[in-house]
Amino acid sequence: MDLNTYLKNLEILVNVDCGSNTPEGLQFVTNFFQKLYKDWIVEYHELNGINPVLVIKNRDVDNFDFLFIGHNDTVFPEGTAAQRPFKIEGDIATGPGVYDMKSGLLSMYEVAKEFKDSSLNICIIINTDEEISSLISRELITEMGKKTKYALVFEPARKNGNMVSERKGLIKYEITFNGKAAHAGIAPQNGINAIVEASHWVLEISKLQNLELGNSINVGIINGGFGVNTIPDKAIIKFEGRSHDINHFENIEKTLNRLKENPYVEGINVEIKEIGYRPPLVLNPLSKELLDKFEIVKKQLKIDSNWEKTGGGSDANFLGILGVGVLDGVGPVGGNSHEASEYLVISSIEKRIEMVKEVLKMFL
Incomplete structure (x- = not known):
């Protein structure tokens, strides 16, 4: 590979604002990769008009040996790229998305192009x-995953060089409580207090947390009311749960249904909306087979790297639940994702690309 070209392309990508809700930037980076894979079969999926998806194949077949996956979007608002553009100092590159995961996308291409005609x-x-x-x-990810035996997610490696074998699943909910407004002094008996009901739910939901088992609950947002002299007619809470055990998510769902059927405040109306979900990623037999091949190659290339279980989710979660042999974090090394101090270790780029290539050669 040509590292100079890689870094020039990385600079182009990093210097474009492409948060998940930034249509122009997302279109730019999508077009960039559409051109990069011009010799492949490229399917452009517009979906919601904001978040396009590319599905790229080396040949027109129904089933795949390997699925590679990565994302163009970042967490940063518009203007971030102008505030802190791509920069190289010694062996370190910085800029929004340089580590998570613009570099991983370019590494994915470098690996893929060698096996296009294999x-x-x-x-x-x-x-x-x-x-x-x-x-x-x-x-769409699930649809393609059902046709795939193995998958590699080119999310970046940890700052210590470790890759990811298992991830917690997560589920996110938005709960809306609709009550009835009334004057708190003159006619409090006419009101239905949405905040009281929401508070009861917060306490009951939080009881599901068991950190010893790795089951977490976090109610991160609660809104409601507009004055202490008025019974609040509306409240909203948003929370997430995470675990390696899918039973945790089933318990959350059962608890929400129980609370809705048995309200603490009489007359309340509750709306439950799931706003995010990723099933747990666990090490299945095919994943273990893939991991063993990585272990062989790591020793050959003298790469110091272990495997981690992490609480964060990725698109690998959607694949593992299907029985796909999937490993994550096979991109280059860096750190501080989602932070202004996000960085990429340039010297790790070629070594990690070589590692993945050598693993794939073992399947030829």
């Missing part, structure tokens, strides 16, 4: 909504 059937997905739980692209 005996391996390869599918590539590049989406633009991963940072908002892949709400738009989830169905």
Whole structure:
């Protein structure tokens, strides 16, 4: 590979604002990769008009040996690229999305192009909504995953060089409580207090947390009311749960249904909306087979790297639940994703690309 070209392309990508809700930037980076893969079969999926998805194949077949996946979107607002554009200082590159995961997308291309004409059937997905739980692209990812044996997610490696074998699943909810407004002094008996009901739910939901088992609950947002002299007629809470055990999510759902059927405040109306979901990613037999091949190659290339279980989710979660052999974090090394101090270790780029190539050669 030509590292100079890689870094020039990385500069182009990093210097474009492409948060998950930035249509122009997302279109630019999508077009960039559409041109890069011009010699492949490229399917452009518009979906919601904001978050396009590319499905790229080396040949027109129904089933694939490998699925590669990565995302174009970042978490940063418009104007971030102008405030802190791509920069190289020594072995470190910085800029919004340089690590998570513009570099991983370019590494994915460097790997893929070597195997375009090989005996391996390869599918590539590049989406633009991963940072908002892949709400738009989830169905398409699942559809292609059902046709795939193995998958590699080119999210970046950890700052210590470790890759990811398992991820917690997560589920996000928005709960809306509709009560009835009334004057708190003159006619409090006529009101139905939405905040009281919401508060009861917060306490009951939070009881499901068990950190010893790795089951977390976080009610991160609560809104309601507009004055202490008025019974609040509306309240909203948003929360998430995370776990390696899918039973945690089933318990959350059962609890929400129980609370809705047995309200604490008489007359309240409750709306439950799921706003994000990723099933747990666990190490299945095919994943273990793939991991063992990585272990062989790591020793050959003298790469110091272990495997981690992490609480964060990625598009790998959608694939593992299907029985696909999937590993994550096979991109280059860096750190501080989602932060202004996000960075990429340039010297890790070629080594990690070589590692993935050598693993794929073992399947030829």
